[in-house]
Amino acid sequence: MKKSFGSKTFVLPSPTWIICAYDPTEKPTGAAVAWGGICSSVPPCVVVCLRKATYTHGCIMERKAFTVNVADEAHAVEADYFGLATGRKVDKFTLSGLTAVKGEKVDAPYIDEFPLIAECRVTGISEVGIHTQFVGEIIDIKANEDILDPEGLPDPEKVKPLFYMASVRSYYGIGGPVGKAFDIGKKIGK
């Protein structure tokens, strides 16, 4: 027998991403986002959901570009700050001590200190509830060399991505590997 909670956002887990864009004065800004996810394999696309009230929302609408910056455990405080302050009033990069680097492929800045980032071009905009869904085609993934595994791929245990857990409004870290996808289930039905 399961306990009922009604209409809540407790569908765990959520990512912790900083979505960055330039404002009209070329100031880099960004917002912490837990609502969103990968939404297509071909072409690789991500959906990120921002309230219209956020400063970053208007910046993305203007330039149709953003970066997804995967927050890691080492930058949990900075990531949370990007969800508390508003780019309308402050320069979040300067105050948090993070470095904005101009995107190579899109007209948006990324966070140099974050281990894994995606440069995205907006290909779709729609409204769901109080949020705008921005679909971004992933033009390029960039990763720090020191978080790559022996095969040269981003190693989740080295990236140490933050997870946002809506039921308790807290961040969590990653544990160990559990199994290979498209593999461990093969034993069923054999």
Add this chain to the structure above:
Amino acid sequence: MKKSFGSKTFVLPSPTWIICAYDPTEKPTGAAVAWGGICSSVPPCVVVCLRKATYTHGCIMERKAFTVNVADEAHAVEADYFGLATGRKVDKFTLSGLTAVKGEKVDAPYIDEFPLIAECRVTGISEVGIHTQFVGEIIDIKANEDILDPEGLPDPEKVKPLFYMASVRSYYGIGGPVGKAFDIGKKIGK
């Protein structure tokens, strides 16, 4: 200096959810989904992305309802199986030994053995790349009593949700708490 990977889905992390629906014969079926996320706070909504080729896709189109079943570490094998087999040919519930329970609020089944589930009513359908985005309004969250924290909320460390990491195509478990959201960032800019 970051290494460039081109257009990939390496934006970690992704969830591991089983999306369940009834087929036209009332057989419960489902698909493993890592593409999607919460997409609105008010009303609480989730977006899940399925390829048209999946059997579950047609079932959701027909009944406009689905459940999100949060896969936990204890059911990693079953979760992976739901991503390997097709409901067109087999009864995934019977073969995996999982129990389908008729949803209380929507016309879709949920997985009794999974600790945390959401009953959803489809409120939006759109196409992105090779995937269909189903937006579902979360009508009810249901959780096992044994995964609740002292405040009665789903405790991430008890839920033990699986994470899918696209860069290495593997599942990972949860680590420990890192900090309270909307709180730990307050020290910046003070």
